[in-house]
Amino acid sequence: MSRYDLALIGFGGVNRALAELVFQRGDSLAEELGFALRVVAITDLRAGSLVDTDGIDLAPLLAAEPGELDFAGLPGGSTDPRNEWVIRHVPSDVVVEATFTNPADGEPALSHVRWALESGKHVCTTNKGPVALAGQALKALAAEHGVSFEFEGSVLSGTPVLRTAQSLFGGLEITGVEGIMNGTSNYVLGRIEEGVDLPAAIAEAQELGYAEADPTADIEGHDVQLKVMILANEVLGADLRREDIFCEGISTITPDEVRDAASKGLRWKLVGSATRNEDGSVDARVAPLALPSHHPLAGISGPVNAVSFHTDLLGTVTVSGPGAGRIETAYALLSDIIAIHQRHTSATRRVLQETHLV
Ligand SMILES: NC(=O)C1=CN([C@@H]2O[C@H](COP(=O)(O)OP(=O)(O)OC[C@H]3O[C@@H](n4cnc5c(N)ncnc54)[C@H](O)[C@@H]3O)[C@@H](O)[C@H]2O)C=CC1
Numbered sequence: 514m515s516r517y518d519l520a521l522i523g524f525g526g527v528n529r530a531l532a533e534l535v536f537q538r539g540d541s542l543a544e545e546l547g548f549a550l551r552v553v554a555i556t557d558l559r560a561g562s563l564v565d566t567d568g569i570d571l572a573p574l575l576a577a578e579p580g581e582l583d584f585a586g587l588p589g590g591s592t593d594p595r596n597e598w599v600i601r602h603v604p605s606d607v608v609v610e611a612t613f614t615n616p617a618d619g620e621p622a623l624s625h626v627r628w629a630l631e632s633g634k635h636v637c638t639t640n641k642g643p644v645a646l647a648g649q650a651l652k653a654l655a656a657e658h659g660v661s662f663e664f665e666g667s668v669l670s671g672t673p674v675l676r677t678a679q680s681l682f683g684g685l686e687i688t689g690v691e692g693i694m695n696g697t698s699n700y701v702l703g704r705i706e707e708g709v710d711l712p713a714a715i716a717e718a719q720e721l722g723y724a725e726a727d728p729t730a731d732i733e734g735h736d737v738q739l740k741v742m743i744l745a746n747e748v749l750g751a752d753l754r755r756e757d758i759f760c761e762g763i764s765t766i767t768p769d770e771v772r773d774a775a776s777k778g779l780r781w782k783l784v785g786s787a788t789r790n791e792d793g794s795v796d797a798r799v800a801p802l803a804l805p806s807h808h809p810l811a812g813i814s815g816p817v818n819a820v821s822f823h824t825d826l827l828g829t830v831t832v833s834g835p836g837a838g839r840i841e842t843a844y845a846l847l848s849d850i851i852a853i854h855q856r857h858t859s860a861t862r863r864v865l866q867e868t869h870l871v
């Protein structure tokens with residue numbers, strides 16, 4: 514049976530949830546999926562780094578409170594995250610990047626992804642920075658080194674929006690996308706409607722694992738701006754930069770406006786959209802809208818998100834599901850590893866068939 518050795522870069526909510534999946538369900542996943550998973554390295558800004566090429570014992574790490582983790586005292590551990598050394602030199606098959614998203618320049622995650630691909634390692638990431646700001650270049654780098662760059666979780670967490678559009682919409686022309694793409698702001702708007710104030714609602718979203726390390730990105734729309742960029746570039750074939758996308762968040766809407774709208778059957782939502790024009794150019798924007806109750810996105814509540822694809826042959830197709838959450842996003846990483854396995858297994862089979870060995 515194949516086995517993939519994982520190097521986890523960043524050990525916050527999402528990568529820790531992936532480690533839990535590997536620890537708790539590794540055997541049943543192996544039976545179902547036909548490959549095993551093993552964690553051989555973990556790096557984190559706060560905890561340091563830990564390496565065991567025979568496989569890290571995850572039990573004590575998962576038993577510790579996240580804030581208490583300190584790898585320094587463990588065999589193979591260090592206070593220094595040693596990201597570049599771990600990514601380039603510790604033998605692993607897949608580098609799983611889940612550090613903070615930096616909407617400005619994507620760093621240091623962008624470098625983490627580059628180092629891994631240059632070293633001939635597959636990458637899966639939930640980090641929106643590298644995908645939005647350098648997705649095409651990173652895909653080219655992956656192709657050059659014969660490895661995969663997967664990022665399903667960068668848009669709508671574990672809900673398979675990108676893979677649905679890329680694998681199931683063959684023969685359709687997608688003319689635009691529109692959706693609610695941030696779990697935190699959607700959750701916060703719902704809680705404000707219920708009478709909770711903004712700081713308390715944000716604190717709840719942080720506790721639930723939905724919010725960015727700096728929740729300003731959720732509230733001011735920058736997180737959705739990156740997701741719209743990813744969708745526009747991946748699905749509409751655009752080449753947008755952040756400054757091409759108008760961005761307004763939800764901080765300008767007062768609680769009274771939210772509750773007043775609700776009393777009139779309207780619901781404030783943070784909506785991101787990208788539309789292809791007749792000349793092939795793409796317009797994209799992020800802004801709060803008060804949607805009437807009959808609008809398909811009006812009923813999307815809490816951390817649930819939705820993306821509608823406008824197509825020529827099917828009209829509008831909407832994919833809805835979790836937009837945030839630690840376990841939900843860890844599932845996105847698992848789905849990326851499954852995609853890597855399937856792609857490379859079929860590539861190997863093709864080579865064997867061509868050389869008449871099967
Ligand atoms: N939590 C969610 O629902 C979702 C998160 N994402 C993205 O996934 C990534 C991870 O999210 P979470 O785990 O929720 O965030 P988190 O804030 O819980 O964890 C990030 C971890 O990365 C570590 N880190 C930061 N910079 C580092 C560096 N230079 N080297 C090593 N470690 C570093 C931090 O110490 C922290 O433990 C973020 O980029 C986020 O935008 C994407 C979809 C959903």
Ligand SMILES: N[C@@H](CC=O)C(=O)O
Pocket residue numbers: 667669670694695696697698723724725731736836837838
């Ligand atoms: N902070 C983000 C997490 C997923 O990208 C959100 O709330 O949607």
